[in-house]
Amino acid sequence: MLQILPQMDIEVLEQAMRDQIQDYRSRGLKMFASSSFQTHSLPMLHLISRIDNTIPVFFINTGFHFPETQKFRDEITASFGLEFIDVKSPVPKSVQRDSEGRFYFTSDPDYCCFMNKTQPMKAAMMDYDVWINGIRKDQNANRSGMQKEESTPEGKLRYHPMLEWNSKMIYAYRKKHNLPEHPLEAKGYFSVGCEPCTRKFDTTNNRDGRWFGMKKTECGLHTDLVQK
Numbered sequence: 763m764l765q766i767l768p769q770m771d772i773e774v775l776e777q778a779m780r781d782q783i784q785d786y787r788s789r790g791l792k793m794f795a796s797s798s799f800q801t802h803s804l805p806m807l808h809l810i811s812r813i814d815n816t817i818p819v820f821f822i823n824t825g826f827h828f829p830e831t832q833k834f835r836d837e838i839t840a841s842f843g844l845e846f847i848d849v850k851s852p853v854p855k856s857v858q859r860d861s862e863g864r865f866y867f868t869s870d871p872d873y874c875c876f877m878n879k880t881q882p883m884k885a886a887m888m889d890y891d892v893w894i895n896g897i898r899k900d901q902n903a904n905r906s907g908m909q910k911e912e913s914t915p916e917g918k919l920r921y922h923p924m925l926e927w928n929s930k931m932i933y934a935y936r937k938k939h940n941l942p943e944h945p946l947e948a949k950g951y952f953s954v955g956c957e958p959c960t961r962k963f964d965t966t967n968n969r970d971g972r973w974f975g976m977k978k979t980e981c982g983l984h985t986d987l988v989q990k
């Protein structure tokens with residue numbers, strides 16, 4: 763049986779992304795991308811920088827990120843020539859506490875994600891037509907059921923150029939372009955989100971280190987902001 767080499771797949775997917783962005787551009791659609799600036803985010807960011815580096819990249823800055831992530835974001839955007847925009851919740855941290863004075867990430871993480879991620883993202887995307895984000899089918903069951911294009915409940919277009927990529931292809935692309943890794947990866951963090959909800963995890967599913975011990979697998983960006 764003929765085996766398709768990852769590199770061939772990558773070239774086809776790269777060209778498809780280039781064509782799709784060109785198509786959005788020719789239709790006058792205003793685009794933005796979003797990224798959590800993890801190691802596996804870099805191929806999409808690198809491709810955007812080569813296709814059209816005027817597309818801004820939103821970083822949802824919850825205020826709970828590792829300092830290493832923010833430093834990595836600054837280094838990557840500078841080296842790729844990209845513009846990033848910090849998207850922040852308008853709700854002050856002083857009132858992000860439950861009746862017992864604990865931050866909501868300890869007692870109600872869904873509400874914490876809603877306040878710090880979903881709600882600010884919803885507001886930030888209002889001036890745009892197309893949201894480019896790097897979800898992949900191989901990340902979890904929710905994402906495996908996604909299409910290349912989806913709508914948000916508000917009628918914005920979601921474009922998922924990395925949907926068919928897998929971790930081997932991400933690795934091959936990083937190696938080919940000599941892309942760095944998130945500084946916490948060497949310390950055993952394979953999926954890095956907010957500091958209180960991320961832990962080191964030695965597993966085949968990198969995302970198992972997120973919201974450890976809870977049933978939660980998504981923050982809401984790829985569930986609540988998808989038209990059902």
Ligand code: SF4
Nearest residue numbers: 867871874875956959
């Ligand atoms: S990942 Fe954790 S800290 Fe970050 S917004 Fe969600 S619940 Fe809050």
